Amino acid sequence: MSKKKTPPQSPKQPQRPEKPEESSVAESTPVSGGFQFEPAWLWAVVLTVATVMAYYISLDNGFMVFDDDKAIRYNNLIKNPTFRGLFMANNLGMYAPITWCGYALVYALAGESASAFHTFSLLLHIGCVLSVFTLMRMLQSRAEVAFFTALLFALHPMQVEATSWIAGQSALTFSLFYLLSLMAYVQWQNSRRALFFGLSIVAFLLSVLSKSAAVTLPVLLLALDWYKNGTVTLKNVLAKAPYFVVSLIFGLYTFSTREAEGHDLVVASSAYNLFDRFLMVCHSLLFYPVKLLLPFKLSIFYPMEKTDGVWSIDYYLAPLALAAIGWAAWKYGRRDRVIGLAGLWYLIPLAVMLPYVSVGTFEMRSDRYVYISSVGFFLLLVYLAQRIPAEIRRGALIGMALLFGFLTLERSQVWNNEVSVFRDCVDKYPDAPLCNCNLAYGELLNLEFEPSVQHYTKALALDPSFVEAYNGRGQAYFQLKKFPEAYSDFDNAIKAGIVTPKLFLNRGKCHVILGRPAEAIPDLAKSIELEPRNPETWYFKAVAEGKTGDLAGALKDYSKAIELNPQYVEALVNRGLMYFNEQKFDEAIADYTAALAVRPDIIIARNNRAMAYLSKGMLNEALADVNKSIEAQSNYPKSYETRAKVYSQMGKTAEAARDMEKVKSLTSGG
Template sequence: MKTQVVQPEIAYAHTPDLVTWIHLGYVLVFTFFAYSPALSASFLNWDDVPYVVDNPVIRQWSFFNIKRIFTEYTFGNYHPLTILSLSVDYALGKLNPQVYHCSNILLHLGNTALVFFLVRKLNPSSLIALICAILFGLHPIHVESVTWIAERKDVLYTFFYFWALLCYAQYTREQKTSLYIYTLLLFLFSILSKAMAVSLPLILLAIDYLLKRKMFSRTVLMEKIPFFLMALCFGIVAIWAQKASQSIVENDPWNFAERIVLASYAFVQYLMKLLCPLELSAIYPYPEKSGQWIPLIYVTYVLATLLLVGLVLYSIRFSRAYLFGLLFFTASICMVLQLLPVGRFIMADRYAYIPSLGVFWIVAVSFQKIVTGFSSYRTLIVGVGFVYLALLAVGTYRQSTLWKEDLSLWNNAVQQYPAFAEAYNLRAHARIKHNDTVGAYADFEKCIVLDSANKAGYYGSRAGIKASVKDYIGALKDYSQAILFADSTKVYASSLYINRGSVYAQLKNFPAAFADFTRAEHFPVVDSDFFLNRGILFLEAGKYAEALTDLNQAIDQDPHAKDAYYHRAEVYYLQEKVHLALRDCNQAIKIDAAFAKAYNLRGLLEVKIEQFQKALSTFSLAIEADPLLAEAYYNRAYLNQSLGLTETVCGDMRQAYKLGYRSEAAYMQQICPN
């Protein structure tokens, strides 16, 4: 793409000198230490489990899984490169959270370095570049993006995003076609990591403005067409993904005028937290409505936004730098100001990850002007700057410590928003993870009091927890309460009947269970999970033909339903259709390479066809996938005993007994008396 070179307003910096490189090294070292608590952090109960712990597609590099990554949505998002990066971490460290946290921190360090080089391309001052880099590296608002494993998408898409901007800044100087192509490819990689990258074409225009390119020339406009087309396509995909996961709010309680007010509130709050990062939280609730209208105090945020924009526009008379910073911030954050309502919260710290650079640019330019204009107070001004940076570093360290485990995270949320039911809901699930059922139930009670409109959801969640600890009577009571409060027009009510029916099945009350599934079937959406759960119910009731019909239907609706393949294999096993059962076991394992129960069942099937050595290996694979699967230890012990390989038999039997396997207790005692 050979075009006339348009000289920018700002002279480009030469290669940084040794002192500048040393300063950048210090920035990266300080940033690493500020985030070091994350290296000992655990997986959180907030998205880390579905993204990593229970995500079968990251567990094995295969064409099958890679195809799924690039052709399916993941939890309401399309970000295949993010999932691929998690696959790399799984290959390196399985489920060791330290590996994932280390990758996030390394990406953040890379992003911090890219900030330095990008700013150097846009402004010749090493001081401005260093200030932007250290603010980006050390700011506490970035902790959510860096220390939350599920937010890998933030640090990854930013890496490609900043790199693309760096190539583009160089392209504006040299006009090399290769640099333009690199920019376009890096934009593609960024947008395949997170859809928020669709803002990049707007930032390219902001750079054109800063560098005084002829923005409305044919050449400059034609350059942007591929970027805007790509942004449009992937923006539509992102909306489809959000709709598919029902993340886009329906029946929005706020009208469009109120949405403008809320967007102004979020806009100003992001700015305030970037300048003074106090009271950071993992969640930020919407304001409570005062009657039919938003509280009037929030209207002042519209005025504050207009005043800020006016001041920046006034500054154009003296410099383009401030408007560039505002354009950078606004263009990259406008997508998440909840004008299109997505999710349950009005703000999120992670949304400020890239936009923060626009604010840091303004701070850095202002700091340099102050130091230059008040040279007699330079020592004092620089001293205040270092104190501010030290406070940021301490804040990041403390915030990283807060994100080490979910209970401390949600305790902080409850402390900051004691009237917000969702904070208690999230803490309740964290308490269950820590075996604090009493505390979890208390939190659910608080949810029910604070948020009467969503009683059905809270009763349903509590019922699920009771069922998981085998308190089936308590679970039935809570599911019945949930059904009482549920909106019968919502699909969610269907899942309540399904779950209650599954609890009845655990109590062997099959008539009541089938009655609940019949009620659930009357709802407009009957999905794969419905047929899976009813198929399991038929299986437990000994109705194998009906079970096969439903499990076949579940697989037809979701070809990746590993549990449907597994339970159909169980039916075939009971019907002595060994080869069909083996086929389904293998398919379940293909979908999830760590599916312990499927390995265990395959081992039993291999015993049936007298492939004993293969069965021993398969039982070992089951134990490797789930060291707590008691039945696999017993099956391996029994087979070894039958083959006369008695060396490890008692060890396996004792482990099976320790893990709760009692079905063959008399035989186990006979073989291993002690």
């Protein structure tokens, strides 16, 4: 039998782009396990249902004091949005107009409903899950790899921070448009239609307008070029010029806005030198994969601290481990581009989230930082698992997904409110002063004053330089009526250099309550200098002035407090008393009437108005007021004394005598 000859090929014949290398695993046609991964829409439904089941409990969560209140509850921009406010100004130190548009949309539809905001977060997460599923199907031929990559991404408990924390919506929003931009780019790679290139740029713009972390996308696009062609050419780089220009603009602008908000971008400091930063970056690159593979002891905060100036041994070993992993990734990633792409997908988006600098409190490590990068990790995990026999592989992946789903359900409950999330933090890192301090703050806001004092005290014991704890503990002591302790803490906070109007107000209030009105006035004046529109400060300054004999100043400051808050009952009652003492009975009656319109149950205002009516000779009005006072509170001697005076003026001496006997009975304890 003659052997056929293969026609010789011309050396000048252009070669087709090399396809990514793939393992010899069977394609996703019917499988021995009894199911198949087609049609795609059915598995998209499965992904959606699984995601909802894992996160449904988070829909009952409330707003978090940390950032949710500033972003939603007290943010006038989302309640009354304008184009100028959304797109031409920073909000809370960030330029993220698309994220703020999302908040404004939810507020317009549902008002201040925490459940509505959590529902919107869940919808964004589902959108990201389905985008990952679609993108994985576009990039490689194994539907099983696409499905399990998306499933693990959907259910992993590290995604809870971005999905169950309303303030984390920016991570979801930018990630959704980030993924859509990648999808459009891959479609452009396959079709070369300009429409898809344009859609990719538009989605990228929306992504960086949602969160500046999207600036990494052009580099990941180059990774997709390498994945498709096996190389990156100058033409590939130049084609990304529009993306790189946008990234450069938004990156530089982000640095400037963060510094303008007072968040100094510190690289080297007394706490961390350049070598420390190197170790921290290397350690973080290994920290996230470990948590993704073994998602236990998750927390809103992960300490990165030296002990006596020395890191733990794992920090010093991290560069060596990273070098070994990098060498393996380089070696095997070139042979199998799916492995290479997975590694780059993990590394590139995470690159801007690593602790090169310190910006604020929680900026070292955070679960939400790895949201988009986790796609690369799960792609690598599922792809490598294809070497395992199908029955074992699928059982293991399904088991892993079920475990992740259970942990996500559990962790969603942790994110219910600020107390639960930081109690979880303290349970896992009991010696972290920040966790103790923030738990104490949450307890303070939830009126749990004794536990708040305990956790503030522990924070200070762990780190005496944590001076903000003095302010918080002082407020808890104040609510417990432990005024000397409250004063001491407020004083320590001010001496430590904390300058806030509330702090000076609180120390001033302690001075007043502890009988030191003259010392209170400078504190209250300083508070007014820092925040002139707080009616409470004007009120306490008036009280202090009244106690020092400055009646004109007191009357002026009571009037200012009422101007700022016309329903300030205490200020109205006190000014009414001053008017009464000056025999300005009409003005006194007007103030007491205004106070009673707000709080009809306030006995002192009704009794004082009765006295003003009595002084004007309006006996019937006076009697009606004092009778209501006695009806509301039958053991208040002042009311009986006032009624005795009214009865005496009416000539009802027997009734007057009876009321005076009642006064003696109440005041003598009989």
